[in-house]
Structure formats: structure tokens, C-alpha cells
Amino acid sequence: MEQPRDIASDIVTPMIRWPRGYGVFVGCLLAVIAFAAYAWTQQLRFGLGVTGLTRPVFWGLYITNFVFFIGISHAGTLISAILRLCRAEWRRPITRMAEAITVLVLFIGAGNVIMDLGRPDRALNVILHPNFRSPLLWDITSITTYLTASMLYLYLPLIPDLAILRDRLPRRRWFYRPLALGWTGTPQQHRRLERAIAIMAVVVIPIAISVHTVVSWVFAMTIQPMWHSTIFGPYFVAGAIFSGIAALIVAMAILRKVYHLEAYLKPIHFNNLGILLLVMACLWLYFTFAEYLTTFYGHQPEEMAVFWTKITGPFAPYFWAMAVCCFVIPVILLGIPRLRTISGTVAASGFILIGMWLERFLIVVPSLINPRLPFPGGVYHPSWVELAITAGAFATFLLFYCLFIKVFPIISIWEVQEGQERGVDETVERLKTYLPTAVSQPPQPATSRFQTKWS
Amino acid sequence: MVSRRALLQRAVVAAGALVFLRRAPTAQAASGQEADAPRPTHTPRWGMVIDLDKCTSCQACVVACWAENNQPLPGPEAHRAGRVIEWMKLLSVHEGSYPRVRQRLLPIPCQQCDQPPCTTVCPVFATYKNPEGLVAQIYPRCIGCRYCVNACPYTCKFFNWSEARWPASMAQELNPDVSVRPKGVTEKCTFCHHRLQRAKEQAASEGRVLQAGDYVPACMQACPAQAIVFGDLNDPASDVSKAQDNPRRFRLQEELGTEPKVTYLSEA
Ligand code: SF4
Ligand code: SF4
Numbered sequence: 237m238e239q240p241r242d243i244a245s246d247i248v249t250p251m252i253r254w255p256r257g258y259g260v261f262v263g264c265l266l267a268v269i270a271f272a273a274y275a276w277t278q279q280l281r282f283g284l285g286v287t288g289l290t291r292p293v294f295w296g297l298y299i300t301n302f303v304f305f306i307g308i309s310h311a312g313t314l315i316s317a318i319l320r321l322c323r324a325e326w327r328r329p330i331t332r333m334a335e336a337i338t339v340l341v342l343f344i345g346a347g348n349v350i351m352d353l354g355r356p357d358r359a360l361n362v363i364l365h366p367n368f369r370s371p372l373l374w375d376i377t378s379i380t381t382y383l384t385a386s387m388l389y390l391y392l393p394l395i396p397d398l399a400i401l402r403d404r405l406p407r408r409r410w411f412y413r414p415l416a417l418g419w420t421g422t423p424q425q426h427r428r429l430e431r432a433i434a435i436m437a438v439v440v441i442p443i444a445i446s447v448h449t450v451v452s453w454v455f456a457m458t459i460q461p462m463w464h465s466t467i468f469g470p471y472f473v474a475g476a477i478f479s480g481i482a483a484l485i486v487a488m489a490i491l492r493k494v495y496h497l498e499a500y501l502k503p504i505h506f507n508n509l510g511i512l513l514l515v516m517a518c519l520w521l522y523f524t525f526a527e528y529l530t531t532f533y534g535h536q537p538e539e540m541a542v543f544w545t546k547i548t549g550p551f552a553p554y555f556w557a558m559a560v561c562c563f564v565i566p567v568i569l570l571g572i573p574r575l576r577t578i579s580g581t582v583a584a585s586g587f588i589l590i591g592m593w594l595e596r597f598l599i600v601v602p603s604l605i606n607p608r609l610p611f612p613g614g615v616y617h618p619s620w621v622e623l624a625i626t627a628g629a630f631a632t633f634l635l636f637y638c639l640f641i642k643v644f645p646i647i648s649i650w651e652v653q654e655g656q657e658r659g660v661d662e663t664v665e666r667l668k669t670y671l672p673t674a675v676s677q678p679p680q681p682a683t684s685r686f687q688t689k690w691s
Numbered sequence: 692m693v694s695r696r697a698l699l700q701r702a703v704v705a706a707g708a709l710v711f712l713r714r715a716p717t718a719q720a721a722s723g724q725e726a727d728a729p730r731p732t733h734t735p736r737w738g739m740v741i742d743l744d745k746c747t748s749c750q751a752c753v754v755a756c757w758a759e760n761n762q763p764l765p766g767p768e769a770h771r772a773g774r775v776i777e778w779m780k781l782l783s784v785h786e787g788s789y790p791r792v793r794q795r796l797l798p799i800p801c802q803q804c805d806q807p808p809c810t811t812v813c814p815v816f817a818t819y820k821n822p823e824g825l826v827a828q829i830y831p832r833c834i835g836c837r838y839c840v841n842a843c844p845y846t847c848k849f850f851n852w853s854e855a856r857w858p859a860s861m862a863q864e865l866n867p868d869v870s871v872r873p874k875g876v877t878e879k880c881t882f883c884h885h886r887l888q889r890a891k892e893q894a895a896s897e898g899r900v901l902q903a904g905d906y907v908p909a910c911m912q913a914c915p916a917q918a919i920v921f922g923d924l925n926d927p928a929s930d931v932s933k934a935q936d937n938p939r940r941f942r943l944q945e946e947l948g949t950e951p952k953v954t955y956l957s958e959a
Contacts, residue, residue, distance in 0.1 A: 283874035284835075285853035290773035292846050294837040354835020354850065354875030361815040361834050372814040372838055458842040459808055459947060608844045608944060609799075610784055615773070 241499060243652050244400055247645045250495045252405065257494075258638070265635045272628020275621040276351065284354055286621045293604045293616040297626050298352035303596040304479070305345035305629070306379065306451050307472070311480030312338030313386045314444040315512075317437040325663055326508055328655045329500040332648045333491060334484050335390040340636040341483075342383045344629050351625055371457045374450040382440075382447045389436045395419050395429060396650040411643075448476040455599065461538040462531060462603045471523040478516040478562075479592035482585035485509055487637070489582045491646055500647055503578055510581040513588070514570040521563045524595075541606040551602050554594050561591025735901075736805075736824040737882055738924035738952035739911070740934040741798055745918035748796040752779050755913030756800075759883060761869045763855035776849040778880035779910050795959075798919075800910065801826060801847040801880035802943060802951035809839040809848065818877070824924075824952060825882055833876040840877055844947055848879040882921075883908035903929055924952065 279286050289296050312334035319327035350356050366373050399419035402412040419425060452472035455463040465471075485506060492501040528547075531539050546555045569575050569584040605614035618626075640646075756762070756779040765775040781796045807826050810818050817833040820826050840848040854874045857865070865871065868885040872878050890905040903922055911919040922931035939956040 283851065283853040285772075285774070285874075289852070291775075291849065294840045294850060349836075352836065354837070354877075355833065355873075358815075358832070358834045361817075361832055365815045365817075365832060367811075367814055367816045369811045370814040370838070371812060372836060376814070454838070458812065459844055460841065604841065607846045608947075609782060609846055 243656070244404065244649050246497075246499070247495075247647050247649055248401065248404055251642055251645065262635065262638055265631045265638070268631035269628050269635065272624045272631070275624035275628070279351075279621055279625075280356075286619060288617045288619040288622060290614075290616065292607045292614050293601060295352070295600050295604060296616055297597075297618050297622040298348045300593070300597045300600050301626055301629055302345050302348040302352070303451055303472075303600070304593050305341050305348065305633075307448060307476035307479045307592065307596070308483045309338045309341045309345065309382070309386075309480065310444055310448060310473070310476040311341075311484040312336065313382075313389055313440050314338075314477060315481060315484065317389070317440045317444075320433070320437045321441075323666070324508075325655060325659050326505055328651045328659075329497070329647045330484070330488060330505060330509075331393070331651070332390075332644075333487055333646050335386065335393075336637065336640050336644070336646070337480075337483060337487060338386045339383070339390050340640065341633055342379065342386065343636070344633045346379060346383075347632070348629055371450060371453045375454060378443065378446045378450050382443050385436065385440050385443050389433075389440050392429060392433050392436060393648055393651065394644060396421060397645050397648060400649055401645065445473055448473045455603075460603050461536070461606060461608065462542040463599075465527060467523060467527055471527060474516065474519045474523055475592060475595060478513070478520050479589060481509055481513050481516060482588035482592070485513070485581050485585040486589065489578060491641070492578075495641070495646065497647065500652065506578045506581045507576055510570045510576045510584070513566065513581065513584065517563055517566045517570070517588070524559075524562075538606070538608050542602050545602045545606055546598055549602075551598060554598055558591045558594040558598060561587040562595065563591075732900075733925055734822055735923040736925045736952070737803070737887075737906075738824075738922070738931050738935070738954070739800070739803075739882070739908075740920040740931055740940075740954045740956060742918045742920070742934070743795070743797065743955055743957040744939070745916045746796070746798060746914075747916050747918075748781060749915065750781060751913045751915055752798055752910035752919065753777055753781060755779075755909040756880070758864075759866055759869070759909035760881075761855075761865045761871050764857055764861065772852075774852050776851070776878070778847075778849065778878075797943075797955070798910070799845065799847065799943075800882075800953060802845050802949065802953045803880075803882060805950035805952060806948060807843075808947075808949060809843045812838045812842045814838070823887075825884055825887075826879075827881060827884065828876075828878055830870060830872050830876050830878065835875040835877065837877060844944055844949065845951075848877050850877050851875060 287296065316327065316331040316334045320331065350359060353359060362373060362376055368374075394415075395417055396419055398412045398416035399421065402409055402416045405412070449469040449472065452468035456465055456468040458464060488501050488505065488509075491497060528543070531543050545551050565587045566584040569580045601616055605616065607614070757764070757777065760778060762776045762778065763769075765777070769775050779798060779800045782799045784795045784797060786793045786795065803824065803826050805820075805824060807820055810820055810826060813819070814836065815832055815834055817829045818826065818839050819829075835850070837850055840846075840850055851872050851874045855871060866885075868889065886908060887906045890901060894901045894905060903926070907921050911921045920931050920934040922929040924932055924935070926932060934956070935954050937956055939958055940954050941957065942951045942954055945951075
């Protein structure tokens with residue numbers, strides 16, 4: 237007879253263990269961050285002159301990172317909301333880790349914009365003198381809304397878990413008690429909580445879509461060649477979900493290893509997300525193809541200059557690497573069921589993350605290198621400061637995540653418990669409602685013959 | 692107890708008032724009108740005509756602009772890095788292919804678009820079109836995001852990558868009418884807006900309205916070939932309006948609908 241697992245202790249135990257590897261890893265991250273901080277002080281002191289940016293390439297790595305990280309943020313809230321609304325039972329162990337990515341990565345994305353400002357000390361001017369005709373302000377509005385909503389959406393399902401921690405970890409009681417809001421798990425509390433989560437899941441979806449749409453509009457609302465495109469909104473959103481799922485798969489695989497969550501994150505989870513990823517890879521190819529083919533047929537000289545820079549010019553290696561990373565490899569690894577194993581999906585995700593970063597880079601830089609007026613010598617070589625700060629951005633995200641998993645349970649304990657206790661029965665009940673209604677009267681003979689023949 | 696609807700209404704009115712109040716002083720400051728000066732009969736719209744058939748590409752305008760507007764002197768390093776700031780620049784256009792190549796040089800200031808794509812995108816109103824049609828920059832407000840720079844289809848805006856520096860011997864020769872821009876902000880040709888302010892003050896002190904010729908930008912003054920004509924496009928009798936009325940006229944990238952106020956004349 238199988239014993240049900242003690243889920244709470246499975247998940248809480250690694251939270252209070254501090255293996256040596258963890259310390260070493262956090263130490264390395266801190267070292268990278270310290271170096272990035274040093275690079276930033278150089279930039280603050282000497283201005284953006286220490287970057288590789290020039291005229292006419294006024295935006296570079298920072299804006300690329302901004303678009304990339306905001307894209308990753310679609311991993312969590314959006315995917316988790318969709319899975320929750322679809323009542324996909326397999327979502328239970330992965331929603332929390334996905335939502336945490338969203339909230340944490342949004343800070344990194346926003347931070348990259350601050351890095352890009354010539355006058356970060358005046359950043360508050362966007363609140364003091366807001367110009368709502370500027371797509372940048374739409375960005376700020378929708379990203380702050382998204383951050384608020386995502387935090388709420390992360391917090392709500394955390395409440396019952398915080399109560400579990402409050403009761404289990406007496407030394408951290410002072411921290412969890414106020415956050416748990418006096419949760420005792422009465423049926424009324426459960427009803428209210430589930431209602432709130434359901435509402436947030438619906439609210440969060442349009443906000444998430446708006447976020448990457450307006451990020452794309454920062455480019456599309458200008459009239460610069462290969463930025464001024466009507467499909468940029470959906471193209472960016474699709475790319476965001478694509479890279480978001482990839483980031484989620486990588487996070488799942490790492491957590492599975494270091495937290496020994498093999499019993500919770502099973503091949504089926506990777507398989508299901510892998511299929512979703514495959515769909516997104518096809519969608520990504522479709523959008524990319526549509527975008528480039530329309531440009532090519534339009535054959536406007538300014539747009540073609542950008543087009544050839546990407547396809548055969550100096551950016552061709554990046555472009556084709558992107559195509560291979562975002563489509564060729566993932567489709568092979570995810571499309572062949574035998575290869576869609578855990579390591580297969582993780583490898584595909586890694587390539588996708590690289591490919592999507594390249595895609596963002598290829599949207600930002602080549603258009604700037606080829607401005608409308610003939611311009612001699614647009615080149616861009618990122619400087620060490622930009623590379624250091626980019627590395628720092630990734631390290632900061634990892635550090636945030638490392639801290640998060642020590643403070644909060646990375647798998648939603650109560651939801652998995654609920655799945656174990658009630659999920660099977662509920663699913664069976666739901667399945668029954670899908671089946672044809674049981675027959676109470678014999679149907680008309682003519683109809684029944686028709687049905688057997690044509691259905 | 693205030694009903695929710697009433698509260699909402701009040702909030703909307705208050706927000707509207709706030710926006711209005713916030714904008715009002717900007718508009719006033721921008722027009723730069725002296726209260727006691729005689730009012731001109733119409734609002735001018737400043738524009739420029741550059742006759743490429745007269746231009747010899749001597750770059751006097753470029754140098755005059757550097758000196759007039761306190762642009763940092765570009766060294767070889769700035770050239771290598773592609774970070775030269777020149778509000779008035781010569782753009783080289785190659786026509787034809789070898790062996791029949793022709794190079795043409797176009798002096799390009801900010802085109803002072805009537806429909807500027809650069810102003811709408813600024814998140815903080817640090818660049819805007821003033822009532823006289825000049826597209827202005829507010830250096831103390833700019834956050835240096837360079838969005839306007841990327842939105843300008845003429846690549847006419849410049850960014851202060853580093854602190855502006857001059858050789859010690861030149862530091863004393865900066866134009867006191869033009870602010871030295873700090874690092875990290877965006878700048879561009881203003882049609883020598885400070886000269887307009889000076890001219891207005893002068894006219895006011897003499898108790899008259901601004902006249903044609905009171906206000907000319909430095910590039911026009913410096914051009915030995917007199918290829919640049921400047922003035923009020925709203926005055927049909929002005930030199931610039933007459934010069935514009937020419938079959939040789941064209942504007943850069945007219946198809947973009949930016950309505951530049953700089954017109955070029957050329958036979959070709
Ligand atoms: S030329 Fe460029 S900078 Fe000047 S007004 Fe037009 S868009 Fe703005
Ligand atoms: S660089 Fe300055 S002027 Fe240009 S959009 Fe940004 S804040 Fe506005």
C-alpha cells in the first residue's frame with residue numbers, strides 16, 4: 237500500500253537547509269553583482285560615454301535586456317493564470333515558481349531602463365511631468381500595473397502556505413505570522429481565497445498582454461525602418477510567452493535537482509510544457525516569417541537596408557543563430573516524442589533563451605545602424621561596462637530567486653495537497669460532465685442512423 | 692457622505708485641472724512674450740531655405756554653429772567613437788555608381804518639423820514644439836532616455852555621452868547666452884532660439900515690434916555664399932517665403948509627413 241507523501245515537510249525541509257553549494261553559488265553571484273556595481277559607478281561618473289553606444293546607435297544592450305527580461309516575466313503570471321483558468325491539474329506544482337519569476341524579473345527589466353538613462357537621477361520626472369502621448373509612459377504605467385497585480389497574484393496563493401510555515405518554523409514565526417493574515421483554513425476562508433485567486437487570474441491576463449504590447453509599441457510607434465510595424469504587438473507577446481516558458485522549464489529543472497523535487501516535477505510536466513513550447517516555436521516562426529516577408533515584398537530602400545544587414549550583412553551570424561536557436565533545435569528536440577524528455581526540453585529551452593535574447597538584440601540594433609538618412613559608419617561594439625552590467629542583471633535575478641526559495645515555499649503546498657485529496661475526484665466528476673448525457677429515452681431511429689453514419 | 696459617483700467626478704475634475712495648470716506655465720514660458728512689448732500682428736513661424744546650388748560645402752555654417760552654441764570641440768577620439776556633436780552637419784550623399792559617381796553635401800540642421808515625430812515620444816515633455824514652431828529642448832528636465840533621438844527620421848538629435856570639455860584657451864570664449872549642457876542629456880539645433888529672445892528684448896526696449904532681420908541664426912550669418920535664408924514663413928513678404936516659392940524646392944523625406952520647416956533648393 238502506497239503512503240501519501242508528507243508534502244509540507246518535503247517542501248519545507250530544503251528551505252531551512254543551507255548546503256555549502258548554496259553559499260558558494262550566492263557568493264559567486266554577489267561577486268558578479270559587485271563587479272557590475274563597480275561598472276555602474278564608472279558609468280555614473282563618466283556618463284554613457286563608457287558604453288559602446290554611438291551615433292546613430294543610441295540604444296544597445298540595456299534596451300535589449302529590458303525587452304528580454306520583460307518578455308521572461310510572461311512566464312509566470314500569464315502561464316499560471318491560463319493554466320489555473322483551464323483547471324489544468326498538472327499546474328499545481330509549477331504555478332508558484334512561475335509566478336516568482338514574473339515578479340522578480342520585472343525588477344530586473346525596469347532596472348535595465350534605469351541603467352540606460354543618461355540622467356537616472358531625474359527618473360522621477362516621468363511622474364512629475366508625465367507625457368501620456370509617449371509610449372514610454374504607457375510602458376511605465378502598464379509595467380507598474382503588472383508588477384502590482386503579479387505581486388498580489390503571487391501573494392494570494394501564498395497565504396495558506398505562509399500559515400503552514402508559521403506553524404512549522406517557530407524561529408521564523410515573527411516573519412510569517414503577519415503575512416499569513418490569521419489564516420486558519422476554515423471553509424469560508426478557502427472560499428474567499430479561491431474566489432480572489434480566480435478574479436486575479438482573469439484580471440492579470442489582459443494586463444500581461446498589454447505589457448509586452450506596449451513594450452513593442454516603444455519601437456513600433458516611431459517611423460524608423462523595421463520598427464514601424466503593425467504586427468509588433470502580437471509578435472512581441474508571442475515571443476515573450478515563448479521565452480517565458482523556456483525560462484520556466486529551466487527554473488523547474490534546476491529546482492528539481494537542487495531541492496530533490498523529482499516526486500513533484502515529473503517528466504509529464506516537462507512534456508506538457510514542452511508541447512506548449514513547441515506550439516510557441518511555430519507561432520514565433522510564423523510571426524517572424526510574416527514580418528520579414530512583408531518587408532521584403534514592400535522593398536522600400538530604408539527597410540531593405542535593415543533587412544540585408546540582418547540577413548546577409550554584419551548581423552547575419554546572429555540572425556541565423558537566432559533562427560537555429562528559436563526554431564530548428566527546439567522543433568527537433570520537442571517535436572520528436574522520444575527526445576521530449578526532461579533533458580531534451582531543458583536543452584531546447586536553453587537554446588530558446590539564447591535565441592530570444594538575440595532576437596531582441598536584432599530588433600533594437602540593426603534598425604539604428606541603418607537610419608533613414610544615409611549615414612556613414614554606424615557600428616556598435618558593447619563595452620565592458622555594458623557587458624558587466626548585463627552579467628550583473630542576470631546575477632541579480634538569480635540571487636533574488638535564490639533568496640526567494642529560502643523564504644517562501646517554491647511549490648504551493650496547499651494546492652498540491654488539495655490536488656492529492658480532491659483533485660482526482662473533481663477531475664473525474666468534471667470528465668463525466670463532458671460525456672454525452674445518459675440516455676433516458678430511446679432516440680428517434682432516423683437521427684440515430686444519421687449519427688452513427690456521420691459522427 | 693459623498694456618493695461614489697460624486698467622488699469620482701470630483702477626482703476627474705481635479706485631475707483635469709492639474710494637467711491644465713501644469714501645462715499652462717510651460718506654454719507661457721515657451722512663447723517668451725514680454726508683457727509690455729507691442730504685440731506683433733501674427734505669430735511667426737520660423738523657417739529656413741538652403742540653396743544647394745549656392746552652397747560650396749565650405750562648412751562655415753558648421754563652425755559658426757559650434758562656436759555659437761557651445762558645442763564641445765570634437766577631437767579625433769570623438770570622431771573615432773562616432774560621438775561628434777554638430778547641430779549643423781554636412782551630410783554626404785553619393786549618387787550614381789562608379790565611374791559616374793557624384794558626391795553632394797547637404798547642410799542639415801534640425802528640420803524643425805511642423806509635425807515632429809520626436810516630441811510626442813518624450814516621456815517628460817523635455818522636447819516640445821513651441822507656438823512659434825521651434826522644436827525646443829529643456830535640458831534640465833531631460834532624463835536622457837534618447838527616445839526622441841531614435842524617433843527623429845533625420846538623425847538630428849545629439850546626446851551628451853560625456854562631460855563637455857574645451858581646451859583651456861577656449862573655455863573663456865563660450866557664448867554666455869547659451870547654456871552648457873550637462874552630460875546625459877539630449878540636444879539639437881534650436882534655430883539659435885537665444886538670438887530670438889535677445890532680438891525680442893532689444894525690440895521691446897526700443898518700443899517696436901520684431902522686424903525682419905532682427906533675428907537670424909548664426910549659420911546664416913556665417914554663410915559666405917549666402918546660401919541660407921531665414922525668416923518668418925507666416926509672412927508672405929519675408930525673404931524666406933519668397934525664396935521658398937521656387938520650382939527648385941524640395942524638402943527632405945517629405946513623404947514621411949513630418950512637414951519640415953527647412954526647405955532646400957536644387958537644380959538636380
Ligand atoms: S528634424 Fe528631427 S529633431 Fe528636428 S524637429 Fe524633426 S524630428 Fe525633431
Ligand atoms: S532624451 Fe530627453 S528629450 Fe529626448 S525623449 Fe528622452 S527625456 Fe525627452
